[in-house]
Amino acid sequence: MITISSKKRRSEFAEKLKEIGGESMSLCYQCGQCSATCPMSFAMDIPPRQIIHLVQLGLEQEIATSKTMWVCASCFECSARCPRGVDIAKIMEVLRLMTLRKSIDHVELSDIPQDRLAELPQIALVSCLRKLTA
Amino acid sequence: MSGSDSEKQTKGATEGKVEEKAAVEVVEKMIPVYIMGKRYEVPEGLTIMKAMEYAGFKFIRGCGCRGGICGACATVYRKPGDYHLYVGLACQTVVEPNMYLAQIPFYPANRASYNFDELKPEPEEIFKLYPEVFRCVACNTCTKVCPMNVEVMDVIAAIKRGDIAKAAALSFDCIQCGLCASRCMGELPQYHIAQLARRLYGSKIAPRAEHLSDAVTAIEEGKFNKMLQELMRLGIEDLKILYQARELEPEMTGEDWQPADKSHLVE
Amino acid sequence: MRISYYPGCTLKTKSKNLEDSALASMAALGVELVELQRWNCCGTVYSLADDDLVHHLAPLRNLIRAKEEGNSKVVTLCAFCYNTLQRANLLVRNDPEKRKTINSFMDEEEDYEGEVEVVHLLQVLRDDVGWEKLYEQIKLPLKGLKLAPYYGCTLLRPEEAAIDHVEQPTILLELLQTLGAEVVDFPAAAKCCGSYQIVSNPEFVVDCASNILSSALRCGAEVLVTSCPLCDFNLSQMQGELAHRDSEFREMPILYFTQLLALSLGLGPEACRFDLNYIDPRPLLKSKGLLNEKHVTAAKG
Numbered sequence: 001m002i003t004i005s006s007k008k009r010r011s012e013f014a015e016k017l018k019e020i021g022g023e024s025m026s027l028c029y030q031c032g033q034c035s036a037t038c039p040m041s042f043a044m045d046i047p048p049r050q051i052i053h054l055v056q057l058g059l060e061q062e063i064a065t066s067k068t069m070w071v072c073a074s075c076f077e078c079s080a081r082c083p084r085g086v087d088i089a090k091i092m093e094v095l096r097l098m099t100l101r102k103s104i105d106h107v108e109l110s111d112i113p114q115d116r117l118a119e120l121p122q123i124a125l126v127s128c129l130r131k132l133t134a
Numbered sequence: 135m136s137g138s139d140s141e142k143q144t145k146g147a148t149e150g151k152v153e154e155k156a157a158v159e160v161v162e163k164m165i166p167v168y169i170m171g172k173r174y175e176v177p178e179g180l181t182i183m184k185a186m187e188y189a190g191f192k193f194i195r196g197c198g199c200r201g202g203i204c205g206a207c208a209t210v211y212r213k214p215g216d217y218h219l220y221v222g223l224a225c226q227t228v229v230e231p232n233m234y235l236a237q238i239p240f241y242p243a244n245r246a247s248y249n250f251d252e253l254k255p256e257p258e259e260i261f262k263l264y265p266e267v268f269r270c271v272a273c274n275t276c277t278k279v280c281p282m283n284v285e286v287m288d289v290i291a292a293i294k295r296g297d298i299a300k301a302a303a304l305s306f307d308c309i310q311c312g313l314c315a316s317r318c319m320g321e322l323p324q325y326h327i328a329q330l331a332r333r334l335y336g337s338k339i340a341p342r343a344e345h346l347s348d349a350v351t352a353i354e355e356g357k358f359n360k361m362l363q364e365l366m367r368l369g370i371e372d373l374k375i376l377y378q379a380r381e382l383e384p385e386m387t388g389e390d391w392q393p394a395d396k397s398h399l400v401e
Numbered sequence: 402m403r404i405s406y407y408p409g410c411t412l413k414t415k416s417k418n419l420e421d422s423a424l425a426s427m428a429a430l431g432v433e434l435v436e437l438q439r440w441n442c443c444g445t446v447y448s449l450a451d452d453d454l455v456h457h458l459a460p461l462r463n464l465i466r467a468k469e470e471g472n473s474k475v476v477t478l479c480a481f482c483y484n485t486l487q488r489a490n491l492l493v494r495n496d497p498e499k500r501k502t503i504n505s506f507m508d509e510e511e512d513y514e515g516e517v518e519v520v521h522l523l524q525v526l527r528d529d530v531g532w533e534k535l536y537e538q539i540k541l542p543l544k545g546l547k548l549a550p551y552y553g554c555t556l557l558r559p560e561e562a563a564i565d566h567v568e569q570p571t572i573l574l575e576l577l578q579t580l581g582a583e584v585v586d587f588p589a590a591a592k593c594c595g596s597y598q599i600v601s602n603p604e605f606v607v608d609c610a611s612n613i614l615s616s617a618l619r620c621g622a623e624v625l626v627t628s629c630p631l632c633d634f635n636l637s638q639m640q641g642e643l644a645h646r647d648s649e650f651r652e653m654p655i656l657y658f659t660q661l662l663a664l665s666l667g668l669g670p671e672a673c674r675f676d677l678n679y680i681d682p683r684p685l686l687k688s689k690g691l692l693n694e695k696h697v698t699a700a701k702g
Contacts, residue, residue: 020453021450272441
């Protein structure tokens, strides 16, 4: 059961999001274009449209347990297609940072087998570490 | 300095009381420095290391070669009214007034375990052992904090693009003090990574000096044994004569100069 | 013509085929790509948080290097690098406060205000060389080769960094048609390959690759053309898995646009570095008569 309240809408979480992610999420009118266009939505437990709704309502807990922002590939299709100019890609990044900045990594380098480290091009490793580690 | 002082004193003693007094009256200017936050007055002109010893600190373990090469006395300091961080080696850097200093004798840095003989001379070997190299964000803080002016960021940049030779060349002056690792945003152990690059380059990539291995073979085959034995049989006067009469390579000569007596050359 | 050139880390190791074929073909067109003397990894991705400035240092440092060496323009081949350098450049041009903070932090570098222009090689081919002039230089038209132009994400999004129209790009189409090939436009041309998820969730990248490759195959493409080492890796690597899942899946070689450019300019297969491609395109090219010895001409000296 989710509780919606003005306290959550104006929580520290919501304020921080706006501070580093901008205010574009308030423009969202839930058309679903982002979810439709997202190439990774098939792997997401909560599709992008719903994430933005949760963000608008300041529902930190529900977002924190979601896999969505970790599966996002930062392809920018959502932001490019949004009819209202909501920067969903940026919001996804900020949601990742809310966890990463607590020094909680999403990827552990030691979990990657050595032969994989030799095989992967640098571009893959650098971008993965930038997006998914603190 | 102490040598000349005692010389002066001895001279003064033999030349009479007045001279002695003048020699002893040499006064050193004292300047304040801050060690671990506490103010000390130390003689101007001393190195940081000597100044700390003057102030009563003792370097018991690890510190060091006192010659600017072991990296144990890495020191970080600030100057009043200046936001910059300065670095230097305590054994080499002279104290300045109001220097606010701290020693970083050691900083923990991840050191990978490997069997060097099994490593191939490829950048992927470094990526496997130190994947954190990809966390570098080129902030350049490491370069700024290096007491040997090594371009640390460029060393890591070279490794990221697979240029082991360049990384080895750029990190030549590294003394493994650990200051780079202490300030690194990405938590890289730059000096260990650079060391691996230098080892790979020196041992497996750099071209071999063939004339050197030829010379070693000649020695092992005993080419010089007879000559050495002959020399060992000679008395000191004969040796002196031989030494004076030896043929010297002229100062300005081409690469193809050869001595008149070629019997002891390695072919 | 000489243009300052920023390679990026991957082009020096795993994507030598992109660099070598680009340098050779541009030289044949009279354009010398001069590598920056000193450069560092661009960071691959552009940092999106409003309060993060430190991640912009890496791309900006490279632009400062370009400026230091007296260049007003720098070209890049890797689409990922292009996007990061371009966006960082735009940030510095458009946000005076952030520009000031960044310059004040990089006190060891000269101040940078966005003086250098960042371009991708495709833009250089279109704008500085021109399709007509390029057409005159073609020695071996790629007749009979069905190419699918794949843009990926970073050449077209976000709009401020796009090298062409975001929804209906034509730049690759124009290039490949100039080279004489049959261009097969397909709906997934700008769909994401999965990007860095190849490290963290490779199982999802299989699906991304499947969408893109099967879409191209259904439209009749034989080769996918790309400009990004990560797209190349993801889409190539996954083909083994896709063949395993779907008996009707046909292997599709992935080529860099510069390799096709070099081939059509008559520089010969060695200059194209086909030996480095994950999926060897030579059997296919041979079957089209494009590896025929008599079409090979010496590279312009």
